[in-house]
Amino acid sequence: MAAVTPLLLLLLLSSAPSFSSGSRNAYNINGRVKIPQGLGLGTKGYALPGRMSNVKVLLNGGQNITFLRPDGYFSFHNIPAGTHLIEVSAIGYFFSPVRVDVSARNPGKVQAALTENRKGLSELVLEPLREEQYYEIREPFSIMSLLKSPMGLMVGFMLAVAFLMPKLVENMDPEEMRRAQEEMRSQGVPSLSSLLPGGAMN
């Protein structure tokens, strides 16, 4: 499929008026859904869930539903003239809805545009805008993630206190230290602020 150039995929979107006694203005909308292989990021990490047989094409919010042929073509039959909306539902892909104008005056002419980005389509070939990844991908093990976990932080904090605190204490003025100790003794119950040299300084 990938080998076929887009030019060869033209045609499509014929809205030839088809005879029907029930309603005079009945047209067909023909188009194609194309899912490129390995779009974007590739499908590593999760199984490609959307098979072609599970793709649905919906007209006007589910008024008509059709399925894809093996080559990706689809068609809606007996559609009245007007402005219609085509949606593609495929697990694993994000498709923009398409606005399709089927005009009664010049039956050969049909206009189509993606509603998400207002891009016009010269032919009704619908391609996914992006792949959809439904699951978070587990980050590979790293020492940082372990350190970042609450337990890692706990250990880190303890180590920091154990090794940095004596340093801070060492840098202190011995007189001030003595004063702090006396203060502590006088208060009896040591409070947190007096225990911390930084707090005592404030």
Place this chain on the structure above:
Amino acid sequence: MAIRSFLILFILFFFSSLNPILSLYEDQVGLVDWHQQYLGKVKQAVFHTHKTGRKRVVVSTEENVVASLDLGQGEIFWRHVLGSNDVIDGIDIALGKYVITLSSGGSILRAWNLPDGQMVWESSLRGPKHSKSLFLVRTNLKIEKDNIVIIFSNGRLNAVSCMDGEVLWEKDFEGESLKVQQVIQPPGSNLIYVVGFASSSLFEMYQINALNGELLKHESAAFSGGFLGEVSPVFSETVVALDSTGLILLTISFQNGKISFHQMPISNLVKDSFGPAKIIPSSVTGIFAIKMNAVTIVIRVKDESKLEVVEKTNHETSISDALSISEGQQAFALVQHASHEIHLRVKLAHNWDDNLLKESVKMDQHRGLVHKVYINNYIRTDKSYGFRALIVMEDHSLLLLQQGEIVWSREDGLASIIDVTTSELPVERDGVSVAKVEHNLFEWLKGHMLKLKGTLMLASPQDIAAIQSMRLKNSEKSKMTRDHNGFRKLLIVLTRAGKLFALHTGDGHIVWSHLLQSLQKSKVCQHPIGLNLYKWQVPHHHAMDENPSVLVIGKCGPSSDAPGALSFVDTYTGKELSSLSLVHSVAQVIPLPYTDSTEQCLHLLIDADKHAHLYPKTPEAISIFEREFSNIYWYSVEDDNGIIKGHALRGKCTGEVADEVCFDTRELWSIVFPSESEKIIATVTRKLNEVVHTQAKVIADQEVMYKYISRNLLFVATVALKGSVEIGSVTPEESWLVAYLIDTVTGRILHQVTHHGSQGPVHAVFSENWVVYHYFNLKAHRYEMSVIEIYDQSRADNKDVWKLVLGKHNLTSPISLYSRPDVITKSQSYFFTHSVKAIAVTSTTKGITSKQLLIGTIGDQVLALDKRFLDPRRTVNPTQAEKEEGIIPLTDSLPIIPQSYVTHALRVEGLRGIITVPAKLESTTLVFAHGVDLFFTQLAPSRTYDSLTDDFNYALLLITIVALLAAIFVTWTLSERKELQENWR
């Protein structure tokens, strides 16, 4: 200072480790969620059991599903759910590799590849006129290796090639009043007979060449007595019909183009015949059945005109289609119901007296009667024929019988759920249910070592598999008792077949099921329809010994004045406590917020004559009700007339109905929408049991806004008459949509907004003080979602604590019909990509947790969208203060983040409804989505801030604590030693 900055760093670090997106890892699938696939009631089944390959059965159902099932286990190989108006008319297997489906009133023919379900071709068939008669006839005609199928639909006979769906020839039957009754293709010939009735007393027969559609013969003959109903083909050139009185059987033979009638009054065949009969068509040669009242009579046709009654029975009987087992031999099955058993008999068509097979199968009473039977044969080891039968039961379940046993069964009734409610499980008591503790410490440690390996990403594939199975097998979640967090509950669902199921939220297994007596076809109730489920008794506090029960409301027949039917079902045992056939109809049910001493909820049933009936009918309930008499208001919506009315109670019923619990009502107000310009398409209110945690909302600059919270707010959406049709046929100029907020006690319209150039369908959800609705914008040709938030302005001055206590309050402000409530509304609109099938909102016990919208998209997925995206205070450039408050910069469309699909990579095919139930844990809500499939999961809209997640690593915590303790001892001894050394110095 250093330490302070260190602390800040620490806090920053801690928060950055929290993942901001709430989503699922692939290995977490199935931990808290479950997904079940169903089909619906089977309409037609075709077997495919060739010697090679897997044995399958292809079915079409009333839910418009075509599926291929494994005949061995009943599992689904593939399945397609067609559109809701694409009803399947017939299926068949062609060329041994394609499944052919005819749908949409005989206008769409599709072929699916049998092994994988890929659509192969599709063709559209049209005809000169719309008609109800549809036939899909398989032929064995071969034209250059190709098979053809003959399809009669919409007044045209088509021959379609099975290879590519090309129409080979077509022939119109233009006759104005011609009603084609049968299309018969005698085996082994190139002829097709089309027989039908014209102008009620003319029998018409067309003989057509099957190869080219050429009309060979056309004969017609008049029968003065007229015809009634269907015809049944008995031989390739003979059919049986009933005359217009339904008392005389007609054998119509058209051999060699000569039509001859033969009359036989039914009373000549059956002595005690009563009333008109109905033909049950069958495809079995020489045999047909008629039904008179409850009596089924099987009649054999001998030669041309001799009729002979072979069986007459009062039991419910189903006859299968003919199955040709060998050259010229046809077999068929008969299933009869007898209290606890069903009797299956397989006979040869030409030999009624002998049975090829006779079996009795024990059948659960809660499956009801056998509705349909399909048979298939296989060759036993001793070269004799064995038969398997696929039966469809009254509760829509599908069973395969073979050798007197049920090989497998599928509960396909669950594909058509009407209503859902929940019930608590029993409290765990001694001996009720014992939790299985871990076997021993070693096992426990091993489990945690595995988990630790998993988190450190050191686990081998086998280890990962072991971890996964360990997590899924967690016996905790499917226990039959209440849990501390309220995750385990019973989902009580009512299906269209009138069956009630209880599903366990842990793993979705069926705890019990019950076919409701009140919703079964009976003499008094011909077409029972289930309507709603309500919680009838929710025991807590003083009625703890009672089991909870639910109320099932149904009615007999589709008309609005059909009498109602009630059932009360115990939710622990599934026993029907009692059932009532009501004399009055049920137009509306109002669950009242009052309970009696046994915790039974009071319900008010409004009938079509606007009388209110109170249930339960006890003196205690009446006394409670009379106390609250003047506080009860309700509204009714008449879609067709465009009127919304408010009602209140007036007094005891007057007139002939002297009933203690019947009350007269009066109309308080009515809002009439102009019928020529507006049509009601959606009405939504708040959920009755919703809890609002806070009435005030503090906004960025320390301002307080008070939510206007009222249980009596109604959201109504109307569209211009032209816009009420489907998308694609109106222009933006001629369509508009109006949204109203109406107070249902006073009938006052609090807010009204018009969306020009927009149309329905409208899906809306109302919660707290806001409503979100989804509609189609014709100008942009995109879907839009709007939010309206309503705030109470009368309390806006209460800015500080003192004013809050002493200031104006909802309760102190005088309530009068004439005073307009001082409210302001804010609203905003956004584009939304997808069509929507259903919208719901998460609900939690106390309403503290922020809310998420659950949007059922057209692709049958459920998307969770944070309510913060639908906040009318969003601006393009929010200020710093607003950013801190959590306001997201305004974008023109709502984001669709694939990770926030709660259904992840699954589809809930045919999605119809989403239900949210609060768990006991404040952060968590339970979500149940139903359609053809069922899906259940737990959601934590603001993450599980109040409990540890499942993957919390206790082992790592233990190791950390041990390491910390060790470090304390080491440093302690080190410091001791250092001190000692210093003292010695």
